Amino acid sequence: MAASTNATGRVPASKGLLQPEEFARRVRFDxxxxxxxxxxxVERVWSASWELPDGMSATTSLIPHPAVEISVERGQLARAGRDRDxxxxxxxxTSRFDVTQFGSGGVLGLKFRPGGFAAWSxxxxxxxTDRVEPAGDRLPGMDQLAHLPLVASESASVMLDSxxxxxxxAEPIPALVEDTLALLAEPVLTRVDQLAHRCGCSVRTLQRTIRHYVGVGPKWLIRRQRMxxxxxxxxxxxxxxxxxxxxxxGWYDQNQFGRDFVRLVGSTPSAYRDRTRADGTR
Structure with a gap:
């Protein structure tokens, strides 16, 4: 894959981007x-832009985080739910998130903290969950962001002001949500009942609260964090x-891990590891 003419070599600080070395060669990220x-x-404001040679396309794939996002999108890209700038x-x-880039284009995104969108809005x-909508349909005034520069360092203040x-x-993110997310960093937590016990609440309370504020259940959160x-x-x-x-x-065995990995990432763990090594030596 040829490099973009404006790539910076940067990748997101957060986990989830598949084949980050490939991404860094073709995308200008901030x-x-x-x-x-x-x-x-809000967790962060980010941007990605690209300028690929004629006739060339590339797909960026991510294992998504449990976060709602507002994004300004312009130019040549294809992803589920988007049909125009x-x-x-x-x-x-809840599944792998793919964005295909071709020609030139860019995205400016505002990523809410898990639970932040529901508490704010x-x-x-x-x-x-698993929906993409014009932001103005639910959030009046967001359409005025459409003409912002697609560079996070230039537009972050306006995005945050909006x-x-x-x-x-708006209300604060509930402590139960914050505690749950902090505990997910511990690899030994692999079951919902363990998580509820550590949070000091019932499984039902945990499930109901997390689904309302985050959009998915605690079992999904555990599995996604481990992946x-x-x-x-x-x-x-x-x-x-x-x-x-x-x-x-926390997987029962390597076979179970392999099946889950293929289902979400699209390749076996060994094939993904080997491709990463190959990308790093180009």
Whole structure:
């Protein structure tokens, strides 16, 4: 794959991007952590732009996070739910998220913290799960962002100000949601009942709260966090064997890990690891 003429070599700080070395060669990426009052609900503002040779296309694939996003999109890209340039509202995506880039184009995104969108907007996050909608349909005033520069460092302040302008009746993200997300960093947590016990609540309360604020259930959160950890370990080439990696992250055995990995990523763990090694030596 030829490099984009404006690639920076940067990749997102968060986990989930598949084949990051390939992404870094073709995409100009920028991100700005949220600051000020808007950081109560927003994690970061990010941007990606590209300029590919005529006739060439490339697909960026991600294992999504449990976050709702508002994005300004212009130019030549194809992804589920988008049929034109505009400002889009995307709920939590439960499967692999693919964006095909060709020609020139770009995206400016505002990523809410898990639970942040529902706390900020009052809209239950599970109403948006696996959905893409014009942002203005639910969030009046968001269409005015359509002409912002597609560079995070230039447009972050305006994006964050737009969140503050619409935060009239916003509430803090509930402590139960924050505690759940913090606990997910522990690989030993592999079951919902363990998570509920650590949070000091019933399984039902945990399920109901997480689904309302985050958009998916706690079981999904556990599995997705462990998969993020697995992909990050394979990208880092730690030398850990696949059986050891599967056991450390809570899979019953390597076969179960392999099946889950293929279902979400689209290749076996060994094939993904080998491709990552090949990309790194080009």
């Amino acid at each position: 991100e700005v952590p949220a600051s000020g009052p808007a950081a109560a609900w 505009g400002v889009w509202l995307t709920g939590v995506v 009052g809209i239950p996050a599970d109403q948006l 969140v503050l302008a619409g935060a009239g009746s 993020h950890d697995a992909v990050a370990a394979l990208d880092a080439e730690t030398g850990e064997g696949l059986a050891e990696l599967a056991a450390r992250l």
